[in-house]
Amino acid sequence: MSVLAFDLGASSGRALLGTLENGKLTVREVHRFANDPVHTGKHLHWDILRLYHEMKQGIIKARQQGLAFRSIAIDSWAVDYGLLDKNGELLGNPYHYRDHQTxxxxxQVFEQIPExxxxxxxxxxFLQFNTIFQLYALKxxxxxxxxxxxxxxxxPDLLRYFLxxxxKSEFSNASTTQLYHPLEQDWDRELIERLGLPAHLFAPVVLPGTVVGQLRPELAAELDVPACPxxxxxxxDTGSAVAAVPAGEGPFAYLSCGTWSLMGTxxxxxxxxxxxxxxxxxxxGGVGGTFRLLKNIMGLWIIQECKRIWEQEGQDVSFAGLAQLARQESACISFIDPDHESFFNPSHMPSAIQAYCRTTNQTVPETPGQITRCIMDSLALKYRYILGLTAELSGVEFAGLHMVGGGIQNELLCQLTAEAIGxxxxxxxxxxxxxxxILVQYMALGEIQSIRDARSIVRDSFPAALYEPQEPEVxxxxxxxxxxVTGLQ
Structure with a gap:
């Protein structure tokens, strides 16, 4: 029998059925849906009940397609949360990490607790949207x-609670809040108290691979499925993505590439x-008590926002079309630092890119192809920069880079990354x-014995594409x- 995974990204979500048979894993998409944030008043929120509704639709669609599953699990982006009252009722829609409340x-926090x-x-x-800063803003x-x-x-804890x-709080996500003490393996109660935050808010922490509960009987009846773990x-989601990196023995470097790029080891x-x-x-935090030493990079959000603006302006653009336009442009004419604050949430991303190039005395990209090429070249070069720092901190010289996630469908970006890192x-x-x-669900069910075995299954089930550098001197x-240009050291 299979397992059902809900993978929620910052722009879309999906329900996928994973089936492990004879050492090979197959994955089938059951349901895909948009995850659109909503502006109400001064704030930007997640439409959490819509996400829950879509998860229920995913379960229904699996049943309608005759697809049985042994268990359910959820992964999503980090730092954001919901608040429950004493009756277990949700107190409003969760804030979006790009909301300006922080x-x-x-x-202000550094005045209380030095960096x-x-x-x-x-x-x-230190990112301004970390949970610690969101809660302090509310306080x-x-x-x-x-x-x-x-x-x-x-x-994910909130949606799991609905189910x-x-x-319960899960370790990998709790660790992103900046309120969890990794050495004590619990919430940092002293820190929480010093910031004047309510200590009772924080639920017990469980490790990846823990069976937290069963599908509520009334929900199983509503969806017409058996109750399951x-x-x-x-x-x-990055913790799950790293669990699926098809690395062999020894240290490895990874890049989880999507709306955000997360690089580390x-x-x-x-x-x-x-x-x-x-x-x-x-x-x-990661699987098996490991940690992910990594850096957050702004990622394909910049291209996504450009595409949104161009569509609003009446241009017919697609991600594949933008990549093709970028391929036709000359390489390395203009650069941006993808993590510059001006690209966090501007009202008009193409103009923000042009303004950065103008301010730094570079050739200003004008067309969608030129702007997209500027973004892709800059991302690839930022990856090189962060890979070097990862090697410095870990003491490991990496032989190459494992790229995973939806962003690798952009073959030009993969090739440019190989060129940039050499x-x-x-x-x-x-x-x-x-x-x-899916792999961690199977580990919890006793079908996979270790993360090493899980990665071996990934290597056997999903062959990786190889990209090699062609122009190292350029x-x-x-x-x-x-x-x-970017002022990086």
Whole structure:
């Protein structure tokens, strides 16, 4: 029998059925749906009940197609959460991490907890949308929802609660909040108290591969399916994606490529050094008690936003079409730093890119093809920069880079990445987050014995595409220019 994985991304979600047979895994998409944030008043929210509705539709569609499953699990993006009152009712729609409520809040928190101390406690990258800053923003404006809240659940925890009625926090996602102490393996109660946040909010933490509960009987009856276990996998989607990296023995570097690009390596313990803090790396929980030493990079969000603007302006564009236009443009004419604050959530992304190039005295890209090429070249070169820092912090010189996730369908970006890093890129699988979700479900059910065995199954089931560098001298020169233009050290 199969297992059912819900993989929720920042722009879409999907239900996929994974079937393990004779050492090979097959994955079948059952349902796909949009995940559109909603502006209401001054704030940007997730439409959480719509996501729950779509999950139920995924279960119904599996039943209608005659697809039986042994268990269910969910993975999603990190940092965002819902608040429940004392009766277990949801207190409003969760805020979106791109909401502007956290503008300026990092500095306020640092007045309470110095940066060095905060990083030394949890090893998490400083990003203004981290859960710690979201909660502090609510506290400072005396938000009624926070005052009435009985419990906080991260997005997958919340949806899992809707399915089971059980309230538990999963390790990989809890670790992203900047409120979890990885060495004590629990919520950092002292930190929470010093920030004046309600200590009772935080649910007990369980590890990936824990059976948290069963599908509620009334929900199973509504959907006309048998009650089945609901499993906490690595519920941060990057944690699931890294579980599905088809690496062999020894250390490896990965890039989970989608709306965000997340690059790093897997380590046995968090790296809490001063150098890691200076470089603003993060240490997030993974499968089997491991940690992901990584860096968040803005990623394909920049292209997605350009595409949205061009469509609003009446241009007929597709991601494949933009990649083809970019392929026709000359390489490395203009660069941006994808992580510059001006690209976080501008009203008009193409104009923001042009303004950056103009301010840095570069050739200003004008057409969609030129702008897309600028973005792709810049992403590839930023990957080189971060790969070098990952090698420095981990003490490992990586032979190449494993790229996984939906972004690897952009073959031009994969080739440009190989060119930029001057090393081979192994691309695959595309549905890495869902596959990792599925593998950990099978581990919880006793069908797979270890993460090593799980990765062997991925290698046997989903052959990777190989991209190799062709023009090392050209890209070495481009990298030097990129570093100079962006001011990276």
């Amino acid at each position: 503008d300026g809040v990092m500095a 060095r101390e905060l990083f030394g406690r949890n090893g998490i990258q 400072e404006r005396q938000a009624v929802a926070l005052q009435q809240a009985d419990q906080l659940l991260m997005i 089971t009625g059980e309230r 609901v499993i906490a996998v690595a519920e941060h 897997e380590v046995d313990a968090p790296v809490l050094t001063e150098r890691a803090r200076e470089l603003n790396f993060t240490n997030e 090393k081979p890129v192994w691309a695959g699988p595309v549905e890495a987050s869902a596959i990792g979700n 890209w070495d020169k481009a990298y030097a220019e990129f570093v100079q």
